[in-house]
Amino acid sequence: MYKQESEEQKKYLQKLKARKRLITALRILLLIFIFVFWEAVTRFNWLDPFIFSSPGRMLNTFIRLYNEGSLMTHIFTTLWETVVGFLLGTIFGILIAIILWLSETCSRVLEPYLVVANALPKIALGPVFIVWMGAGPVAIITVAVTVSLIVTVLEVYTGFLETDSEKIRLVQSFGANRKQVLTKVVLPSSFPVMMNALKVNVGMSWVGVIVGEFLVSKAGLGYLIVYGGQVFQLDLVMTSVLILSVLAALMYFGVQLLGKWISEKY
Amino acid sequence: MPAVTVENISKRYHTIDGEIPALDNISFEVSEGEFIGIVGPSGCGKSTLLSIIAGLLKPSSGQVSIFGEKLTGVNPRIGYMLQRDSLFEWRTIYKNVILGLEIQNQVTPDRLEHVEHLLEKYGLINFRNHHPSQLSGGMRQRAALIRTLAVNPDILLLDEAFSALDYQTRLAVNDDIYKIIKKEGKTAIMVTHDISEAICMSERLYVMSKRPGTIKMSVEIKFNQENRTPLSSREAPEFRQYFNKVWKELDVHV
Ligand SMILES: Nc1ncnc2c1ncn2[C@@H]1O[C@H](COP(=O)(O)OP(=O)(O)O)[C@@H](O)[C@H]1O
Ligand SMILES: [Mg+2]
Numbered sequence: 001m002y003k004q005e006s007e008e009q010k011k012y013l014q015k016l017k018a019r020k021r022l023i024t025a026l027r028i029l030l031l032i033f034i035f036v037f038w039e040a041v042t043r044f045n046w047l048d049p050f051i052f053s054s055p056g057r058m059l060n061t062f063i064r065l066y067n068e069g070s071l072m073t074h075i076f077t078t079l080w081e082t083v084v085g086f087l088l089g090t091i092f093g094i095l096i097a098i099i100l101w102l103s104e105t106c107s108r109v110l111e112p113y114l115v116v117a118n119a120l121p122k123i124a125l126g127p128v129f130i131v132w133m134g135a136g137p138v139a140i141i142t143v144a145v146t147v148s149l150i151v152t153v154l155e156v157y158t159g160f161l162e163t164d165s166e167k168i169r170l171v172q173s174f175g176a177n178r179k180q181v182l183t184k185v186v187l188p189s190s191f192p193v194m195m196n197a198l199k200v201n202v203g204m205s206w207v208g209v210i211v212g213e214f215l216v217s218k219a220g221l222g223y224l225i226v227y228g229g230q231v232f233q234l235d236l237v238m239t240s241v242l243i244l245s246v247l248a249a250l251m252y253f254g255v256q257l258l259g260k261w262i263s264e265k266y
Numbered sequence: 267m268p269a270v271t272v273e274n275i276s277k278r279y280h281t282i283d284g285e286i287p288a289l290d291n292i293s294f295e296v297s298e299g300e301f302i303g304i305v306g307p308s309g310c311g312k313s314t315l316l317s318i319i320a321g322l323l324k325p326s327s328g329q330v331s332i333f334g335e336k337l338t339g340v341n342p343r344i345g346y347m348l349q350r351d352s353l354f355e356w357r358t359i360y361k362n363v364i365l366g367l368e369i370q371n372q373v374t375p376d377r378l379e380h381v382e383h384l385l386e387k388y389g390l391i392n393f394r395n396h397h398p399s400q401l402s403g404g405m406r407q408r409a410a411l412i413r414t415l416a417v418n419p420d421i422l423l424l425d426e427a428f429s430a431l432d433y434q435t436r437l438a439v440n441d442d443i444y445k446i447i448k449k450e451g452k453t454a455i456m457v458t459h460d461i462s463e464a465i466c467m468s469e470r471l472y473v474m475s476k477r478p479g480t481i482k483m484s485v486e487i488k489f490n491q492e493n494r495t496p497l498s499s500r501e502a503p504e505f506r507q508y509f510n511k512v513w514k515e516l517d518v519h520v
Contacts, residue, residue: 166349166350167354170346170348170352171369172322172340173320173322173344174340174366174370174417175340175342175369175370176369180369184365184368184369185354188354188356191356
């Protein structure tokens with residue numbers, strides 16, 4: 001690399017930066033446009049604000065809920081269930097994938113069960129869990145875990161199997177046992193696959209928890225959505241959905257940051 | 267006592283579609299400090315043979331001895347270098363080089379000092395905190411060799427260790443690795459399908475037949491020069507004669 005940047009290089013970098021700024025500006029503008037447009041069409045009654053809600057009405061709902069003091073409880077209920085479901089699904093998913101990798105017999109025996117379990121819409125088991133565990137957070141978290149678990153197992157296990165066989169031979173030539181092959185080669189080389197599974201699981205656990213709350217209907221954002229729908233308060237539904245998308249996005253970026261941090265550290 | 271004794275090794279692979287005879291009754295000896303080349307067509311069982319000597323694969327019959335001791339599994343006196351450098355991209359060069367020590371629970375101050383010394387001597391000390399992708403192909407191969415030398419083996423096995431490099435780099439790396447192996451006084455067995463590479467590096471050369479691999483010919487390689495190196499050997503007048511001799515024996519068809 002040259003110490004002294006040429007004029008051409010400087011121009012190129014400037015152009016790159018300008019383009020990046022333009023994209024960010026356009027993204028923000030698009031968001032503002034959507035909200036302004038939404039507000040306008042409902043304000044002029046081109047669309048019925050009672051059915052379509054509007055940014056202004058959502059803001060009012062948000063403030064009202066906040067002042068009533070129930071909003072934070074609902075948000076935390078959902079957030080807590082999601083984080084626990086996410087962690088359990090991911091950790092157990094990776095653990096099961098490790099067990100499958102350690103025992104070929106085990107993985108061969110379980111293969112058809114995993115395939116069927118993967119194809120099954122896990123949500124269908126929701127009512128079963130409610131009967132077994134009662135209509136509460138345990139059932140909701142179980143739904144969330146089932147939704148993310150099988151995908152994690154399959155994805156991570158496939159990642160394990162794709163480990164470069166020459167790297168495995170290399171550590172074996174140093175006398176590595178099966179556990180060392182796992183910790184020195186298989187796990188670190190599957191790190192990108194595991195990070196990917198984590199990101200997918202963020203979405204999965206939100207789906208699981210919201211559906212669980214639909215079924216249990218006691219507290220949480222999922223409960224607010226169902227309740228709002230039943231009493232025809234679309235403002236409440238839309239506000240909850242918006243909060244939900246902000247939270248899901250935050251969690252996704254959190255996981256992304258975590259991945260970056262880990263890969264920089266090791 | 268020979269460093270390596272290979273006695274009547276045969277190997278058959280078993281698959282659903284049947285039995286594949288890979289090696290048939292191979293015997294040879296390697297004395298300490300010798301550089302042995304094994305050349306043969308692709309698929310003749312060269313990698314199979316090296317895996318058996320490395321203790322990674324059990325032969326169907328026959329036995330291998332290392333300094334007179336019967337080989338039963340992976341042996342710390344043997345270092346194995348594979349076709350690709352297989353450096354771990356998630357580790358720094360230093361962390362890559364001490365991989366073998368970690369696995370053998372040998373991360374001791376004097377072993378680390380030895381590693382430090384090797385990195386210094388072979389010009390990688392300033393790259394210790396770099397990641398493999400930041401190094402050239404030649405330097406990566408050197409790092410891979412130091413990784414093998416770090417556990418201080420007496421015998422090195424090289425399985426097509428240079429075939430992933432482009433031609434020019436390969437000539438330079440042949441020279442480089444050869445000098446390091448000689449300087450460290452190691453015994454080496456190198457397998458390749460490249461006749462020139464085999465001739466310019468080895469002191470004795472075995473030519474293998476097509477599968478099932480047998481040893482067809484053994485050639486002593488001697489050049490009329492002092493301190494031969496792979497590059498100088500390629501220049502030697504005898505080189506062509508050896509090449510023709512091996513070429514004829516290999517019986518390459520297209
Ligand atoms: N695990 C295996 N199972 C069945 N056949 C194998 C296996 N490994 C190698 N072979 C067969 O044995 C022969 C020798 O292979 P190999 O030792 O890799 O040859 P080379 O290294 O000389 O190219 C090849 O024909 C290959 O197809
Ligand atoms: Mg081979």
